[in-house]
Amino acid sequence: DAGITQSPRHKVTETGTPVTLRCHQTENHRYMYWYRQDPGHGLRLIHYSYGVKDTDKGEVSDGYSVSRSKTEDFLLTLESATSSQTSVYFCAISDGLEYNEQFFGPGTRLTVL
Amino acid sequence: AQSVTQPDIHITVSEGASLELRCNYSYGATPYLFWYVQSPGQGLQLLLKYFSGDTLVQGIKGFEAEFKRSQSSFNLRKPSVHWSDAAEYFCAVPELDTQGGKLIFGQGTELSVKP
Numbered sequence: 001d002a003g004i005t006q007s008p009r010h011k012v013t014e015t016g017t018p019v020t021l022r023c024h025q026t027e028n029h030r031y032m033y034w035y036r037q038d039p040g041h042g043l044r045l046i047h048y049s050y051g052v053k054d055t056d057k058g059e060v061s062d063g064y065s066v067s068r069s070k071t072e073d074f075l076l077t078l079e080s081a082t083s084s085q086t087s088v089y090f091c092a093i094s095d096g097l098e099y100n101e102q103f104f105g106p107g108t109r110l111t112v113l
Numbered sequence: 114a115q116s117v118t119q120p121d122i123h124i125t126v127s128e129g130a131s132l133e134l135r136c137n138y139s140y141g142a143t144p145y146l147f148w149y150v151q152s153p154g155q156g157l158q159l160l161l162k163y164f165s166g167d168t169l170v171q172g173i174k175g176f177e178a179e180f181k182r183s184q185s186s187f188n189l190r191k192p193s194v195h196w197s198d199a200a201e202y203f204c205a206v207p208e209l210d211t212q213g214g215k216l217i218f219g220q221g222t223e224l225s226v227k228p
Contacts, residue, residue: 004156031214042220043157043203050214058215090156096214099145099164100207104156 003027004105006091012111019078021108023091025071031094032074033102034058034066036087043090049074081112115140117204119219126194127227134189134222136178136204146187147205147216148178157203163187174198199226 003026013019023032034046035058045058047066055066063085065077078085091105116139126132138144145164149157161172168180178189189202201223208215 033215043218045215048215092157094214099162100214100216101147101159101162102157102214102216104149104158106156107154 004091004093004103006089006105006108008108009106010109012113013081014113015082016080019081019110021076021089021110023074023076023105025093027093027095027103028071029093029095030071031096032068033092033094034064034074034076035090035092036060037090037107038087046076083112086110086112115206115208115217117206117217117219119204119222121222122220123223123225125225125227128196129193132189132191132194132198132224134202134224136187136189136219137185138187138204138206139185140206141209144180144187145207146178146180148172148176148187148189149203149205150174151201151203151221153200160189160202194226196226196228199224
């Protein structure tokens with residue numbers, strides 16, 4: 001299994017508070033991704049990174065920011081959490097070689113009250 | 114633009130019965146195709162992938178998929194389903210001509226298994 005961890009695995013927070021989710025990899029892969037998964041919507045890409053300090057928006061980036069200061073860590077921040085951001089968040093990594101094959105972390109379940 | 118369609122949102126099969134999950138794609142070149150499985154409460158795990166060559170691809174857990182260019186399909190099959198196969202299944206293709214190594218996922222098919 002690819003070495004990907006996510007922390008925390010579960011979080012409950014209140015509307016308006018900032019939240020940071022962490023993705024950590026031990027594979028030295030270049031690409032990292034944050035997705036959210038909601039019933040009826042499948043997986044939706046929030047942000048991705050194609051190298052240290054190189055990030056870009058996905059299809060549902062509003063209300064989220066990311067940072068990647070080291071190859072192994074990709075942080076997702078909700079500046080001011082809203083109830084619509086209650087979701088399961090997945091991190092994924094790819095070395096970009098095998099036609100974008102991605103490996104996924106175990107997920108973080110976030111509840112915003 | 115590339116796209117992936119999984120026509121079935123939810124499928125129920127009896128344990129021991131055969132299974133086929135449908136995936137249709139739209140792709141501007143020779144497609145590269147993936148099937149992932151997500152067990153309840155887990156992340157996605159790669160089941161199998163097609164890049165080129167033999168159109169029948171074997172994967173983990175007894176799954177296989179057949180690439181049919183004429184039908185733009187990459188259907189997932191298993192001859193005898195086990196209760197542990199209950200999960201959500203996603204088909205995916207790479208997003209071409211963009212940076213970032215992105216995948217385009219279908220909406221997923223949820224599989225329920227009856228005893």
